[in-house]
Amino acid sequence: MSRTLSRRSLLKTSAVAATALAAPNYIRARNANEKLNVAIIGAGGRGAANLNGVASENIVALCDVSTPAVEKAAEKHTSARKFTDFRKVFERAKEFDAVVVSTCEHTHAFATLLALQHGKHVYCEKPLTHNIWEARVIREAAAKTKLATQMGTQIHAEDNYRRVVELVQTGAVGPVREVHVWVGRAWGLQSAEEAKANKDILFVTERPKDEVKPPADLDWELWLGPAPARPFNPVYVPGPKWYRWWDFGNGTMSDLGSHWNDLPFWALKLKAPTAVAANGPKPHPELAPASMQAVYEFPARGDMPAVTMTWHQGSFKPPQWTEKKIPQWGSGVLFVGDNGMLLSDYSKYLLLPEKRFADFVRPKPFIEKSKGHYAEWIHACKTGAPTTCNFEYAGWLTESNHLGNVAFRVGKRLEWDAEKMKATNCPDADPFIRREYRKGWQLV
Template sequence: MSKNTNKSRRSFLKNTALGAAGFMIVPRHVLGKGFVAPSDKLIVAGVGAGGKGRSDLANFYKSGKAEIGFLCDVDDRMAEESRKSFPKAKYYKDWREMLDKESKSFDAVSVSTPDHTHAVVAMAAMRRKKHVYVQKPLTHDIHEARMLTEAADKFKVVTQMGNQGSSGDGVRQMQEWFDAGVIGDVHTVYIFTNRPIWPQGIAWPSAKPAVPQGLDWDLWLGTAPYKDYIDNLIPGSWRGWWDYGTGALGDLGCHLMEAPFRILGLQYALDVQASVTSVFTAFGKRGYFPDSFPPSSHAILTFPKTSKTQGEVIMHWMDGGIKPERPAELGADEVFGDGNSGILFVGTKGKMMASEYAANPRLLPLKRNEEVKIPQTIKRVPGSADGHYAQWVEGCIAGYGNMELSSPFKKAGPLTEAILMANLAIKAADTPKPRANGKGNDYPGANTKLLWDHQNMRVTNLEEVNQFVKREYRKGWTLDF
């Protein structure tokens, strides 16, 4: 090779690999089709570097096949530990700036922000042909979930939602039992959780404390309407506020509802209804807290017959510590689910249950687990639920369409839509409508089964609830496709 060629090559490597990111790895896509980076590692940019984002990034790195090249967080306090763990990763506060300046230097983006900004970050990354890993739930709104699902296919990128249980052995064991006919045809599924573990059914605080140093509050708000900063919102209590979170359903629904979706082949629901716990003020007056989710709820979804069922499937969601009646086959002192959360499949020939993440699957009565022996027919994910991260990394390296993943958007999208449909019913049941005579309120959504047109993404028999299918973003924010 000539001296000039060697000099050009050194300049290229210096500019692409060492200039901004500070690590000795050339992003895989930079070398072009047919070439592989010397390390063959995926370069990941993390948007949301604290809390769950920190553990996600650590698990990608732990796979041995990924490097964390860039970190981004609107809150320097939340990002501190990740910056210590990955000192060579370049740090940004605004993910839009990072994508604009550095997109040629990384292959994939991990999105672990509050729910209300999942969609805009993921969409912007996919438009740049970046593979994406998005924490659960996939989105805040039904419309966003549909858009991300379609975008993943359009841009041909590898996607994964962060519901690790979908890679677990438990759901695969239950699927083998069901496929073998052990519990017969499933017509009803019960899902329950003790969440929320943060305050709900409360008023937005009136105090206006100073914004903490290191937090860009306006950027944290993102697509949501502007409100003054309040204490105790970050890192976790935002889940209980409609503008930012998706409540208990968004927190655990993807971990609990994924199993019946996978096992029974569920897609879009036909209808949904809900009841909620009311908060009463003095003199028995029902309180109205439009910013906050109710303390507990019970939603019932109806799914149409699938190729795996003989008829419709009814799914019950219960949160706030509400539980279904204990199965008659479960002993008086035997634990239902894992005590806090659980999944119960009711079939024509028997029942099966599991804990959170679909872990610890059991046939009922429990003695059946010693009697029933079904051969393994479904391949397990290496590392089970913990292997969810490495699976995505390896899928990105393999390229779009070359490897099966547990929770790509084509699966995660419909699952998320069902979760958000249940939230629609909860919102409707908790929203008052003043009576015509001006004396008190009615709650029409509490007494209505919402009929769903999934093709057009709208409720057909209660128009006012459709405003929550696709929320209006704050000025300056869009979901570009």
């Protein structure tokens, strides 16, 4: 099969998509105890972890551009077919019910859309896509089906997030008009000081020009996929090195934003901001920043007031943190309400000031305990039950995260028209909202 998506293959895919969208329930109903046939696209790194998460099912296909990743996975799943090109997996689509996508970020949308078009339930590692336009394409494609979808934000399934959401939504700290999210880990272009502090062995400031022969067991052309062509260099692979490079990832924001911004999105019922501004070091044309800040403005939602959400990464921290008005947690989410503050990380939370809440009676839990992030998706595939990080929810979260990077790259406050997917005051943002693909690659 050609390594490019030809016009013929696109027409064929469109025909399959039309059939799938017209009859979204053509996959036979399953008993909850009956195993799914699952295809794994991306078997190394996060793919290996995701494979382990669904290993209770029948793994019938293993695909990765790295031969060792496939062979390692095949040691346990000996009957699975082995592939290098994820497009070839779908030539045998009748053999599986569901797909787990764990490729690098710049090819997420391509594998995920093929799964949806072939009527397959799909789990996609975070972030859902490489840019805003791709997130919109995937969200809208999923909305036309009754397929089970889930983005890989595993922490969403833990009890701590549920308790925080309940506290916020029952008004424990009053109406929330301000929220801060900060993360200590930073994937991106670091200053010399940051690189030294983080023991960064990849302090690279420019795209390498040297011709380096790729490993014999890595298909470099397939790894590049729709991204601009360039010679192989070990600064890109294995992951998470590629996170830094705009052509392949989006730095810390798309990586950790999927997890940390998830909490305010859930608790405050956020969807699309009306404006976002960002600041930090001078934007680099090739590399995402290690340190930056993005300020989002969200409108009122129902009885919830308008809220400002500020993202801080690397050396940036909320004023409450720098002034030592809150515990010095390395990463966290701070909800600032009219009647107090709520501080949370992945595993714990505090109502502040603690003296004020000494006698506070927490609401009875009302968000159902998760079966587990993978188990929830598997159950949904078999029964039609909902998932909590489906592509409708995850699509909006992904768009918002990417928008923070867009504002950083153009260096201007963006007035955002979500319906038109347009920064109305900044046409310079357009190339970062939707990218050009390498010749031969086309998403829709």
